[in-house]
Amino acid sequence: MRRLPAVLVSALLVIGCLVLIGMQAASPLLYSPRSDPGVPDHVNPAAQDMVTGDRAAQVLPLISDLLNTPGSLVLNIKGSDFEYAARDLQEYRQISRQLDSLVINLDMTEGELNEFRKANQQNLAILTELFNGTGRWDELQTLEIRYRDSGDSQMLTSITYEGEALRRRIQDLYRDYLDQDQVMRETGEKFGLDTSSYDRSISDFREIVSRIDENQDERMVTFTPAATPGERLYQLTLTVERERVSYMDTAVIRGLLFVHEKGKPDEVDLFIDSRRVRSISTNPDGSFSYSHLVEHDHEGTHTVFAVYSGSVFSEIRTFFVEREDTYLDLEPPVPGEGRVELKGTLMAGSTPVRSAPIEILADGKRAGTTYTGEDGKFSIGLKLSSGNRKVKVIFSADTFPLAPSESAVYEVLIPTPGPGTGNEESFLASPLHAAILAASVCASCVIAFFYLHRRRPGPKAPAPVFHLPGEPVPDPNEAMQEVLAEGATPAGGDLARPGDERPPGVDAPGDLPSLFSALRLAVSRHLAFLHPLSLTPRELCRISRDLAVQEAVCRFTNGYEQARYSGAKVPEDELDVIAIAASSAMNSLEGADH
Amino acid sequence: MMKKHLAISALAGWVLLVIGFMVLARTLDLEIFFVLWLIGILIIVELVSDHAATPRYLRSQRLVIASGVILFGVIVARKILEILSK
Amino acid sequence: MPIISRPAWIAAFLVLFGLIAMLSHFSGTTLDYSRYNPEWNGTSRFFEMIGEQDAVTITRFEDLPSHGDALLLMPAPEDEYREDEIAHLVEFLEGGNILVLVSDREDENQITSALGSDIRIQHANLTSIDRYFDHPSSVIAFPAGDDPISAGIPHIVLNRPSYLLGGVPVFESSLLSWVDADGDSRLGSEETLQRYTVIARDSVGEGTLYVIADPSIFINGMLVAGPGDGNARLADNIITARPFLIVDQGHSRTAYAPEMIRVVNLFKESTITKMALITVIFLAASLLVIPWRRKS
Numbered sequence: 002m003r004r005l006p007a008v009l010v011s012a013l014l015v016i017g018c019l020v021l022i023g024m025q026a027a028s029p030l031l032y033s034p035r036s037d038p039g040v041p042d043h044v045n046p047a048a049q050d051m052v053t054g055d056r057a058a059q060v061l062p063l064i065s066d067l068l069n070t071p072g073s074l075v076l077n078i079k080g081s082d083f084e085y086a087a088r089d090l091q092e093y094r095q096i097s098r099q100l101d102s103l104v105i106n107l108d109m110t111e112g113e114l115n116e117f118r119k120a121n122q123q124n125l126a127i128l129t130e131l132f133n134g135t136g137r138w139d140e141l142q143t144l145e146i147r148y149r150d151s152g153d154s155q156m157l158t159s160i161t162y163e164g165e166a167l168r169r170r171i172q173d174l175y176r177d178y179l180d181q182d183q184v185m186r187e188t189g190e191k192f193g194l195d196t197s198s199y200d201r202s203i204s205d206f207r208e209i210v211s212r213i214d215e216n217q218d219e220r221m222v223t224f225t226p227a228a229t230p231g232e233r234l235y236q237l238t239l240t241v242e243r244e245r246v247s248y249m250d251t252a253v254i255r256g257l258l259f260v261h262e263k264g265k266p267d268e269v270d271l272f273i274d275s276r277r278v279r280s281i282s283t284n285p286d287g288s289f290s291y292s293h294l295v296e297h298d299h300e301g302t303h304t305v306f307a308v309y310s311g312s313v314f315s316e317i318r319t320f321f322v323e324r325e326d327t328y329l330d331l332e333p334p335v336p337g338e339g340r341v342e343l344k345g346t347l348m349a350g351s352t353p354v355r356s357a358p359i360e361i362l363a364d365g366k367r368a369g370t371t372y373t374g375e376d377g378k379f380s381i382g383l384k385l386s387s388g389n390r391k392v393k394v395i396f397s398a399d400t401f402p403l404a405p406s407e408s409a410v411y412e413v414l415i416p417t418p419g420p421g422t423g424n425e426e427s428f429l430a431s432p433l434h435a436a437i438l439a440a441s442v443c444a445s446c447v448i449a450f451f452y453l454h455r456r457r458p459g460p461k462a463p464a465p466v467f468h469l470p471g472e473p474v475p476d477p478n479e480a481m482q483e484v485l486a487e488g489a490t491p492a493g494g495d496l497a498r499p500g501d502e503r504p505p506g507v508d509a510p511g512d513l514p515s516l517f518s519a520l521r522l523a524v525s526r527h528l529a530f531l532h533p534l535s536l537t538p539r540e541l542c543r544i545s546r547d548l549a550v551q552e553a554v555c556r557f558t559n560g561y562e563q564a565r566y567s568g569a570k571v572p573e574d575e576l577d578v579i580a581i582a583a584s585s586a587m588n589s590l591e592g593a594d595h
Numbered sequence: 596m597m598k599k600h601l602a603i604s605a606l607a608g609w610v611l612l613v614i615g616f617m618v619l620a621r622t623l624d625l626e627i628f629f630v631l632w633l634i635g636i637l638i639i640v641e642l643v644s645d646h647a648a649t650p651r652y653l654r655s656q657r658l659v660i661a662s663g664v665i666l667f668g669v670i671v672a673r674k675i676l677e678i679l680s681k
Numbered sequence: 682m683p684i685i686s687r688p689a690w691i692a693a694f695l696v697l698f699g700l701i702a703m704l705s706h707f708s709g710t711t712l713d714y715s716r717y718n719p720e721w722n723g724t725s726r727f728f729e730m731i732g733e734q735d736a737v738t739i740t741r742f743e744d745l746p747s748h749g750d751a752l753l754l755m756p757a758p759e760d761e762y763r764e765d766e767i768a769h770l771v772e773f774l775e776g777g778n779i780l781v782l783v784s785d786r787e788d789e790n791q792i793t794s795a796l797g798s799d800i801r802i803q804h805a806n807l808t809s810i811d812r813y814f815d816h817p818s819s820v821i822a823f824p825a826g827d828d829p830i831s832a833g834i835p836h837i838v839l840n841r842p843s844y845l846l847g848g849v850p851v852f853e854s855s856l857l858s859w860v861d862a863d864g865d866s867r868l869g870s871e872e873t874l875q876r877y878t879v880i881a882r883d884s885v886g887e888g889t890l891y892v893i894a895d896p897s898i899f900i901n902g903m904l905v906a907g908p909g910d911g912n913a914r915l916a917d918n919i920i921t922a923r924p925f926l927i928v929d930q931g932h933s934r935t936a937y938a939p940e941m942i943r944v945v946n947l948f949k950e951s952t953i954t955k956m957a958l959i960t961v962i963f964l965a966a967s968l969l970v971i972p973w974r975r976k977s
Binding site: 022025026030031032033047434438440441442446448450452453 | 621622623624625626629657658660661662664665666667668669671672675676679
C-alpha cells in the first residue's frame with residue numbers, strides 16, 4: 002500500500018508527458034532556425050542562405066560596354082569598313098543578350114535598368130538596319146558606275162529610286178536613334194560611366210546621313226530627264242491621296258499612264274520602299290489606283306513609285322506613317338486551380354488591333370504569349386504556381402506603327418491544386434502512400450515480435466555420451482587408476498594446506514575427491530544427467546537410487562562425506578572399504594553400459 | 596538492486612545528453628529524440644538482462660521497446676513519404 | 682546523521698541540475714535587442730565587448746561628464762526624450778565628445794533636429810542587389826569617404842535597414858539599391874536606383890554626431906556576418922574611438938528585461954552576494970561530507 006501513491010503519481014506524470022508529446026506529434030520539428038525566420042526589425046541570419054555568385058558586379062561592366070560599342074560600330078560603318086563593322090555588330094548583339102538575361106536573373110524587369118535595356122534593344126535594331134542599309138548603298142554606288150558606263154538608263158533610274166528610298170529610311174533611322182539618346186545618356190551618367198563614345202556615335206551617324214543625302218541629291222540632279230519640248234515630263238504620273246496616314250488607314254495611290262506600247266499589257270508595277278507590291282491593270286483611259294492598307298509598315302517615310310514595262314518610271318512620291326497610341330485593356334483575371342484565365346482587348350484609338358502578339362507577365366517574368374483576333378480581343382488560360390501573383394499583359398509593337406502599351410496590374414490568388422502534394426495530414430491520399438505506410442508498419446511489427454520471443458543462447462550443455470557397440474570405450478578402470486595416481490600426489494598437494502602436518506597413517510584425502518569425481522561422472526553418463534558437477538555426494542546417492550549399484554554408491558558417498566566434511570580422522574580400513582565400493586560401482590556401471 | 600539503479604541512471608543520463616546537444620544545436624526535433632531514446636533503451640535493456648533470464652523489472656520494458664519499434668516504423672514511413680513528395 | 686544513500690545522491694544531483702536549468706532559463710530572455718538575450722536577436726555579445734572596455738552605463742543624462750574625450754552610445758532608443766535630457770546632450774556634444782545614435786525609427790529625428798543637425802532618419806525598406814544573404818533586406822554597405830570609424834572595414838552587412846538624409850556620408854549602399862515602396866522586393870517602375878546613406882556624421886559645436894540607421898548590425902547573429910567580420914570591426918572601432926565609453930541604458934531597448942532577470946543579474950553582478958552564495962554552498966557540502974567520514 003505504501004507504493005500506491007508513488008505508482009499513481011508516476012502514472013499521472015507518464016500520461017501527462019505522453020499527452021504533451023502526442024500534441025506535437027503532427028509536427029515533430031519543435032524548433033529550428035528555419036522556423037524562427039525573423040521579426041519585423043531583422044531577419045534571422047542563421048536561417049538564410051548565402052547568396053551565390055556576384056551578379057551585381059556584372060551590371061556595371063555590361064552597361065559600360067553597351068555604351069561604348071555603338072561608337073566603334075558607327076565609326077566603322079562611316080569608314081565603310083564593313084568587315085570590322087560586322088564584327089562589332091556581332092559583339093554588340095552578344096552583349097545585349099547578356100544584359101537581357103542578367104536583367105531577368107536579377108528580377109529587375111520593371112525598373113530603370115529595363116528602360117535602358119529596351120533602349121539598347123532599339124539601338125541594336127537601328128544599327129543593324131543601318132549596317133545593312135549602308136552596305137546596300139555602297140553596292141548601289143558600284144552599280145551606278147557600271148550602268149553609267151554601259152548607258153543603261155533604266156537600271157540607273159531604278160538605282161536612283163532605290164537610293165531615294167534608302168535615303169529616307171536612313172534619315173528615319175537617325176531620328177529613331179536620337180530618341181534613345183536621353184535614356185542611354187542618363188543611365189550612363191547615373192552609373193558614372195563615360196558617354197563620350199556614345200556621343201561620337203551620334204555625330205558619326207549624322208555624318209553618314211548627310212553624306213548619303215549629298216550623294217543622293219547629286220544622283221537626283223543628274224537623273225532628272227531632259228524635257229523634250231512638247232512632251233510631258235513624266236509619262237507616268239502618281240499621286241498619293243494622303244500625305245500622313247496611321248494604322249489601318251488606307252493610302253490611296255492614283256496614277257495616270259500616258260503612253261501605250263503596242264503589244265504590252267497595260268499593267269503598271271507599283272513599288273513601295275523599292276519593293277514591288279502589285280501589278281495594277283490600268284483602265285482604258287490609262288488611270289489606275291491602289292489602296293494600300295497601313296498595317297505592318299513601320300513608322301516614318303515611305304517612298305512609292307510606279308514603273309511601266311520596266312522602262313517608264315513615275316516620279317517618287319512619299320507618304321508618312323504616323324505612330325498611334327494603343328490601349329491594352331485587361332479584364333480582372335479569373336483564377337482557377339493552378340491556372341488563371343485572362344481576357345482583354347487591344348485598341349488603337351477606336352480601331353481594334355488584329356493579330357498582335359500579347360505577352361503575359363506574372364511577377365515580372367514572362368509566362369505566356371497569345372495573339373489578338375480580328376476584333377482585337379484575346380483570351381488565354383495560363384498555368385501558374387499557387388500563391389499571390391501579380392499579372393499584367395504587354396504589347397510591344399515591333400512591326401506595327403503603334404506605341405507599345407501595357408495593361409493594369411492585377412493581383413490574383415491562385416489556390417493550391419487539390420490534395421496529393423505530400424501533405425502530412427493526408428497520408429492515405431494515394432495508394433502508394435498507404436502501401437508504404439502499411440509495409441513499414443508490418444515490417445516493424447515482425448521485428449518487434451521476433452524481439453519479444455527470441456531465445457538467448459546460453460553456454461552449451463555437455464551432451465550425454467552414449468557408446469555405440471563396437472566402439473572402443475575408454476576403460477573406466479584405467480581411467481580410475483589414472484585418476485587415482487594423479488589424485489594421490491598433486492591433488493593431495495593442492496588440497497593440503499602448506500605447512501599443515503598430516504598425521505601419519507591417514508591416507509591423503511586426495512584419493513577420495515578424485516574417486517568421487519570419477520564416480521559422479523560415470524553415474525551421470527549412465528543416467529544421461531546433464532550437470533554432473535552440480536551433484537553433492539547425497540544427491541549422487543539419491544539419483545542412483547534406481548540403479549543396481551546404488552548400495553555401493555551410497556556406501557561410498559556416506560564414507561566420503563564423513564571423510565571430507567567431518568574433519569575427523571578416518572581410519573585406513575574405512576577408506577579402503579570406501580574406495581572398493583567406488584570401484585565396484587564403477588565396474589558394474591561399466592558393465593551395464595556394455 | 597544496484598543494476599536497476601544503474602540502468603535508470605544510464606537511461607536518464609543518455610536522454611539528458613541528447614536534449615543537451617539538441618539545445619546546443621538549436622534544433623529541437625521530436626523524431627530524432629524518439630529514435631535516439633529507442634536506441635538508448637534497447638542497448639541498456641540488452642546489457643542489463645542476463646542471458647538466462649530477464650529481471651522482473653525489465654519484463655514489461657520489452658513490450659515498451661516493441662511498441663517503440665512499431666512507432667519507429669511509422670516514423671520511417673513518414674520520412675520516406677516526405678522525401679518522395681519533394 | 683545517516684549516510685546519504687546512493688539514490689538520494691542521484692536525486693539531489695537531478696534537483697541541482699533542474700535548478701541550474703531554471704536559473705539559466707530565467708537569466709536569459711528572448712526580447713529583441715536585449716543585452717541579456719544570448720540568441721541571434723539579442724545584443725549580449727555586443728555588451729560583452731562593451732564590458733571589456735570598462736564602459737559606464739547611465740540612465741540619466743545628468744551624469745554625463747563634461748571632459749572632451751568621451752563617447753556616448755545610444756543603442757536602439759525607444760521612448761521619447763525630455764527637453765532637459767536633450768539639453769544635457771547638447772552640452773555634452775559641445776564639450777567636444779562623440780554621440781553615436783543607433784536607430785532606424787523616425788522618432789529619433791526629434792533628437793537630431795534638437796541637436797541642430799540636418800541628419801534625418803527615413804524609415805523605409807531599403808533593398809539592394811548587393812546583398813550578403815539571399816534575402817532582399819540583407820544590404821551590404823560600403824565606406825564612403827574617410828572617417829576614423831570606417832577605417833579598415835571593406836563593407837558591413839545590414840538587416841532591414843532604413844536610410845539617412847543629410848550629414849556627411851560615412852557608409853553608403855551601392856548604386857544598385859532602391860527603396861522597396863510596394864513591398865514586392867523587386868525593382869518596380871516607380872522605384873529609382875541610387876546610393877543611400879546608412880551611416881552619416883555631422884558636427885555639432887566641438888563634438889561629432891554619428892547616426893547609424895540600422896541597430897540590427899549589433900545583434901549577435903549579425904555581429905559575425907559577412908566575410909572579414911565588418912560589423913564586429915565597426916563595433917570595435919566605435920567602442921574604442923574614445924577612452925571613455927558611456928552607454929545609455931535609460932531609454933534603450935537593449936536594457937529590456939523582465940523583472941526576474943533584473944533580480945538574477947543583480948545577484949550575478951554584485952560581488953558580495955556572489956561571495957555569500959559560495960560560502961553557503963561550501964557549508965552545505967561540508968554538512969554532506971562530514972557524517973560520511975565520521976561513519977567510516
